[in-house]
Amino acid sequence: MDRVDLLPPPADASVAHRADAYAAAPLLNCLLREVAERLPEPGDRPVHRLPGGRLLRVRGDRRPAEPEVRTADGWQRIGHTELVKLAAEVLTRHTGLSNHELPAEMIDSRDAVAALLTARDRATPPDDPYLRSEQSLVTGHPHHPAPKARGGGPVAGWLPYAPEAHARFPLALLGVREDAVVEEGDTAALDALGEAPPGYRLLPAHPWQLDLVSCADAFEDGRLIRLGTTGFQTWPTAAIRTVYAPERDLFLKFSLDVRITNDIRRLWRHDLLRLRRTDEAAANALPAGPGPAVWLSDRGYRTADFAFEELAVLVRDGLRDRVRPGTTPLLAAALVEGFEGNPLDTAEDPAAWWEAYLGAVVPPALAAFADHGVVLEAHLQNTLVAVDADGMPVQALFRDAEGVKLLPEVPRAAGWERLVYCLVVNHLWEVAAALAERHPGFDPWPAARRELSRHDLPEIRALLGSPTLPGKTNLLLRWTGADGADARYLPLPNPLTGA
Template structure:
C-alpha cells in the first residue's frame, strides 16, 4: 500500500494507489532492468524496450514515484502520463492498438479517488472479518486496472462498494414457479423473505437489477407477471472483496450474483456453462475435503436459482456461511487483506513473525497440495479465495477456501496445466505476496526456508513429483494481466511468463 500522509490530497493518493499495480505489470511483463539503482533512495531504472526510453521508480512491493528520462532529465509522471506511456509502449511492443484498456486504467484511478473520498469520516466496521473483506483499496497488485467499475457514474456503483464499507438490503423478487431454473440446495434463499403462492423467492443485487432491469425479456416478465417486486430484505447484506458476492450475517449466508460489469479481466456474470458445471465441481471438492478431514474447510457453493428467461442475468448462487465452518474461538480474515493492511491485522503486532509465517504455511499449503495429489482437484487458492482463521494471539489455525467457479478438475484440464495454475494461485499470488508483506514489516525474517521445508514435507508425504520440480525450477509462472487485457484475450485464457523462484536455492 502506498505510504500516504494526512496532508496528501485525495487526487495524489489516488494516483499513488493506482500507479502501483500498473507499474508492477509494466515492470514484470514488458520492461527490462537497466541498472540496479540510480540517485537517492535506491531508485531502480528500467528500459522500455520497444521505445528505448528509461523509466525510474522507487522500488519495493508497490513501486511508486515513476519518472521518465527526457533529454537527460528525470520527469515525474502523473497517473495519466503513466497510462499514456504504457499505451505507447504496448502499441510498439505488440503491434496492436487498444482504446479500451487505457480508459479502464483511468476509470480504476478515478474509482480509487471516489472510494478515498467516501471513506473520509467513516468508521471502519467493528467486525474484523468484515474489515478485512472491505479493506482492499489497491486490489489485485498485478493488474493494470484493478478498481475499474465499468466506467459508469460513481452514484451507480459507490453504494455497493465494499471499499466504502457498504451494506444494503437485497431486492426481493417473486419468480413464478413455471419460470424457475435451479439446481442444488437453494432453501436458504426462501428464508430471506416470503413469496406469494405460485412464486419462488429470487433475491437480486440492486446494482445488477439497475444494469439489466430494462432489458426487453425482463421488462416483459414484469409485465406478464412472471416476475413481481416484493420489496427489500429485512436483513442487510454487505459486499465482500469480490464485490458481487455478499454476506448476509443474520442468515450466515453468502450469495453470489451476476454483475454485468468488467472487474479486472472479466465481465462478472454467472455464465450458464459455469452454473451447469457447478454441482459437479462443488461435489468433487466437498467430497475431497470430507475424505481428508483436518481443520481446513471448503465453503460450498450449494446451488443456484434463476429465471429461465434471464438465466445468467438474474442468477444467484448460494454459498456456505462461516459459523459452522470456522474453528471455535478463531477469527476469520481474508488473506488478501493481510497484504494491504487493515485495522486489527495480526501482521501489525507480531512478536515472532517467523513462527507466524510457519503457521500460515502449515494451514494453507497442505490442503491445496493434498487435493491435487489425491483427488485431482485444483483449488483457486489465490488471496481473494483464501480465508485464514487466527486464534486470540493472531496465529493462523485454519484455512478456508471458496469459489467453485475457479476450481479445475483433472482430467478436465491436463495435469501440467492444473499444476501450473495451482502454483500461480497458491505460490505466486498467495505465498509470495504474504511473504512480501511480512518482509516489509519485519526485515530480516527468514521467508524462503520455511516455504521450502513445507513444500518438501508435503511433497514427500504425498509422493508428489511436481514439488521436487518446483523446488529446483529457476522460474515461477507469473500471470500477464497487462498483455492479456491489451491483446483482448479471454480472461480465463491465462498466460504466464517466468518469474525468479526465490526459494529455489534456500538451504533447509
Template structure:
C-alpha cells in the first residue's frame, strides 16, 4: 500500500503538542531548581543565579514557572525542555560534585510521557464522575519534582492503557494461587467477590501492567500450577492519581498493587517490610480517628494478599471504598486535582472564596493535628493522600485521608522528626499549593491569615514556633534524586514561611 501524505495540519498539531509537553514538563523541573539550588537576583525580577555554573536563568509565570531563558553573550536564549535538562544537569554536577546519568533520562522520559498523554487525552472521554475526573487530571503532577511523569522509559504502548491521565479504565486480571502458597493478613474478603477460584486455589487480582513486568519471574509458577489464569474481572477499574491504585466504583473498593516502575522517587512495589507493618499502622490510625470529633474519615487499608513465591510482585492491598465514609450528599475530590484543575472543580466558582477556604481548613487541619497530638500518628497529608468532600453548593464538609504506607508512628519516629514531616506534608506540600491556586483564581484574596487562625486554635506546643519561624521545611526532590539518596528519605531545605508574615 502506498504511504499517504501527511495531513496538512499534522506538523502544526505535533508542534503544538510538543510545545505544550515542554511547558508541562518544565514547570515542575523549574520549581525544583528554583527552590533547591538557584538564588534570586534581587534587582532583576524573575532572574536567578545558578551558583554552580555561574549562569543566569530567567523565568516567567506565576505559581508555575514557565518560559525559561538563559543569558548568553547575545542576550536571553529561550530553552526548550531538552536544553533545560542539559542546563540543570550541568548545574547539579558543579553544585554537588557528582554525576548522574539516570536522572536526565528520567526528565526526558517525563516530558515524552506528557506528550503521549496529551495526544491520548485528545481522543479520550473524561469520566462523568467528578471524583474520578479529579483523580485523573494530573498532567503536571508533583509541582516540585524533576520528573513527575516518568514511566520507566518503556514504550508508551506498554503503559498508556493504564494511565489515569489518559482517562484509562480496564478490568483486572484474575489469577488463582494454590492455597498452600497464599499469604495474607487482615480482611481480604472483598477479593473473593471479584470472581471464582477452583478448588485448591484462592483468587488473586493482578494489575495487567505489573503482570507483564513480572512475567519472566512468574513463568515457573504458571508452569507447575502454583499460579493459574482465571480471566478478568467483569467490571472495569479506574486508575487513580497514584497510578498503581485503582478504584472499582461498582464494588466501591480500592486496590493497591505493586508496580515495578520508578514513579517520582521510588520503585512502586508493595515492599515486604511495609506490608508486614500494615495492620499495626492501620489499626493505630483507625484508633486515632475513632477518638476524633467531626466527620473526618480514614480509608482503612484492611489487609493484603499475595503468593509466597512472589511476595512483593503479586501483592494486592485492599482499601476501604468511599460510600461508607462519606457525609450524605457530599461529593469527594482529590486535593491534588483541585490544585491542577479539572472540569467541575469546586475551586473554580465559590460564591465567597474566603468562606470556602475557611471551611476547607476547618475540615482538613483539625484531624491531622489531633491524630498527632493525641496518638503520635503522623498522617502523610499531602495533596495526593487527601480527599475533600463538598456539599451541593461546593462547600467543603469533610476530609478523607488514605495510605497507611506513608503514616509514621511512635516509637519509630520521634516527635521532632514526626512534626517536621507533618509540617512538610500538610503546610508546604498541601496548604501552600492550594493557597496559591486559590489566590490565582481569586486575585486580592490573601489565604494565609485564615491558615494562621486555624492553626492557632490548636493547643500543640509546636504551634507557636510554626507561626513565627522564618522558614518551613521543603523536601529536596531534585537533589535527593541527583545524589541517589533513598527515595523514602526526607532531606529538607528552608523555604520562606508565609505564616510568619500573615
C-alpha cells in the first residue's frame, strides 16, 4: 500500500516542504470532496475533474499529496501557493462569487504550520500522553481549507500559546469589581486560583485574549485591576482557547477573538445563557462518575458585565474523578493525526481494537439522542477515549456544551443529521481509515454496521440503507461567507451500505 497519506513528511525535509505538504492535504480534501468529480481512469494516482474542466491528480487518499494539474505539456506539479490560486479560480467559477479573505487565510494557515514545525523541532513534548495527544494536531481538521490560520497576526503574538508548539503558560489574573461580576453555575474553582482584594472577584484571563481586546476604560476607572499571574502553568489543549491545569485538574475555556476554522472563537452571550440547560441535559444523558461513558461538565462561567463575551471564562470538569482507574485518556483526533504513544501504532489485532473502540464511543452517543434528546457534538476533537495498559479502548469522555443541541429545540431530523455527521463522518470514518492504513486488507465497516444495528432507533435502518452520508462543506461555507454554525452538507458515498 502507498503509505504517503499515513506518514507526515520526513523530519529531515525542509520546513517549507513539510509545511506545504501539511497545508495542502486538508485543502485538497476539501476540493476533492466538495467540487471535484473523480474520473474512472486507471493508474495509481486518482484523477479528478474540477469545475471548468481542469484535471487534478494526487497521490494518496486520506491525506492527498503531491498535487499535479494537467497542462498541454503533461502533468505539472504545483506547490501550496499555486494550489490556493487554483482553488480560488475553481470556486469563483463554481459559485459565481469572489472571495479575497479565504485565500489569505489559506496562506496564513500554511505559514502558521511552518512556524509550528520550527517551534516543535526545538520544543520538548510533555511526558503525559494525554497532554501529548492534545498538542499533536499539526494538520488539524482534515477537511478544512485553512485549519491552522491564526487570524493573520504576527507569529510572536500567538505562538507562545499554541498547543502544537508544546506551549505552556500561566494565566493572567484580574480582579473584577463585585458589582460588575456576572456568573452562573459552579465557579468556586476560580476563587481558588489566587486572592482578590476586598470588593473584587477573581477572574482569570487568557493572555492572548488580553492582547486582542481593549479594556482600557475599565482599568482606568477601577472596574478591572491586574493581579499578576497564576503560580502554575496551564497547557493549551487542541481547542487552543481551552487550557488544562494538571495541578488543579481543571479545564478553563476562554473567549478568543480570532477566527479558527469557521468561527470567531468567542464565548457568545447566547451560548453562555443556555449553558446550564445544555450542560445539565448532557450530564443527565451520560452516567456520573468513571463509568463506561462520561460527560465533562461545563459547570459554570464568570465574566464582567462590561465585557460579557470578551472576558468570559468557563469552568469544566477535570479528569481524575472521571477517567477509569488504570487507564489513560487520549484525544480521539490525535489517533488520526498520529503522536508518540498512539495505540493505533501498536494494535496487533485491528478487529478487536476497533470493536472495543466502537463499543466505547457509539452506544453513549446514540443513547443520549434516543433516550434524552441530546445531540452530542461527538466529533474527533470533542471526544476523549481512555485506553488500558494494552492500548485497548475502554471508555469515552465527551465534552463541550457549547456544541450540544437539544430536541425539540432543533428538529429531530436536523439533530440526527448533525449526529451522523459528527459521529460517523467526522469521527468514525477518520479513525477507521487511519486503522485500515496500518493494516492493509482490514475492512472496518462490517463491525461499524453491526455496532450501529444493535441500537433500536428508527433512524438506524435508514442510515444503514442510505446510499449517502452527510459531509459538511467547510470550503464552500467559508467561500460563500455563510455563518460558521450554518452547517451545509453534501452527499458522500456511505461505506456502511456495502459492509
